[in-house]
Amino acid sequence: MLSIDGAQHSDLRTGRAPWANGARPPRRSLDKDRRCDVLVVGAGITGALVAEHLVRDGRDVCIVDRERPGLGSTAASTAMLLWEIDRPLASLTDVYGFERAARAYRLSLQAVRGLQSLVEQRQIACRMRARNSLYLAAGTTDAQALMKEHELRVRAGLPGHFLDYQTLRQQFGIDREAALLSPDAADADPLCLAHGLMARAVAGGGHLFDADAVHYDTGNQRTTVVMDDGHSIEADWVVLATGYVMPDFMASEIHRVTTTWAVATPPQPRRVRWRGEALIWEATEHYLYLRTTEDHRIVVGGGDDEAISKPDDRASATPDKTQFLLAGLRGLLPDAEPCAETAWSGVFGTTADGLPLIGPVAGHPRLLAAYGYGGNGITFGFLAAELIAGLIGGRRAAWYDDFPVGRPLPSALK
């Protein structure tokens, strides 16, 4: 365990998030070439959401993953299901104009609500809990900037309240200039969510295989994906949901891969619990976010994300990152026990504009992709499942063009 004074004890488990290792969906090896309507490559939260949706639509679906499903970014996720996007609405408006930015926020709100009702309807046991979110003033995002953000959100038809210093202090005991309090967020156990959705897909007729997709032979009518053992799957459509590992032909000007850290404290005493255990977050360069778990731990994440990809380098950075996160926790909640029982890092894909890359892959007519989610990974995974199922079903909605996979870096960000 690592405490704020820097004393390091031997039981600090680097690399493990505190999620349940629940029942995994059954997986088989690919013992012959196959054919199906849709092949989903990747069985993290995105692959699970897409597969569950397509099976529900009556498609014959195969899913392949080269690792144990869920053990990519999904297992490391802190699973704060926020509709508020990493890039504030005011900033997204500067990049894409108010209408498109507001539409992205409204779609994100619908996605979190949609995910909550999917989990309820399909009875997925993933410890999902409805939550408010509390977005705190920090750094240059001061009270005035938050008020401007609030006014834009109201104009976009989004719910929430502005809390001034006094109200924030009275309601949450937090010493910050201001905050935005918003409904309709949630939290969950990300591994149980991904496994539960995939189990539904398999129970509904989906086929989950242990296989590494190494070659894509794309055509106008169908695509054949060849696995590393030589077997192949031919499909009318192939959905790429490989997380931060994108195939070479998917190079994107605005996508980057980054490493981020999180810690979980031991269970905290009742006096530390804040109102409604809202999801707390702030958007500065050295951002911090926190949530609780059902067994009263506080999960703290953020700090400076870094482009470290080697596991050893990530592990050696973990003690410093842990100290930073625990100091942030103590600054926000002085009564909390600032101590890490587990600390872990994870790699994920993100984009320069804060929006995901979802849709057709140029030059490959039967390939659809879902990448680059940043901190809104699970919310955008739900959005990806809706959009991809719509395209495969021959439907179109105006918003389907809002997240193009091959978009260049917007001029406002150059």
Ligand SMILES: Cc1cc2nc3c(=O)[nH]c(=O)nc-3n(C[C@H](O)[C@H](O)[C@H](O)COP(=O)(O)OP(=O)(O)OC[C@H]3O[C@@H](n4cnc5c(N)ncnc54)[C@H](O)[C@@H]3O)c2cc1C
């Ligand atoms: C520490 C941390 C905290 C986070 N916190 C949040 C949060 O609070 N809220 C939130 O919404 N998001 C959060 N995220 C982001 C979120 O976790 C990710 O965006 C999301 O899990 C991505 O899911 P995915 O299914 O697209 O990718 P992954 O989970 O990485 O799954 C991709 C799968 O594809 C498989 N694969 C790759 N290549 C191949 C291949 N060639 N053949 C077969 N299989 C292949 C991999 O084995 C893997 O299982 C966080 C991420 C991290 C790391």
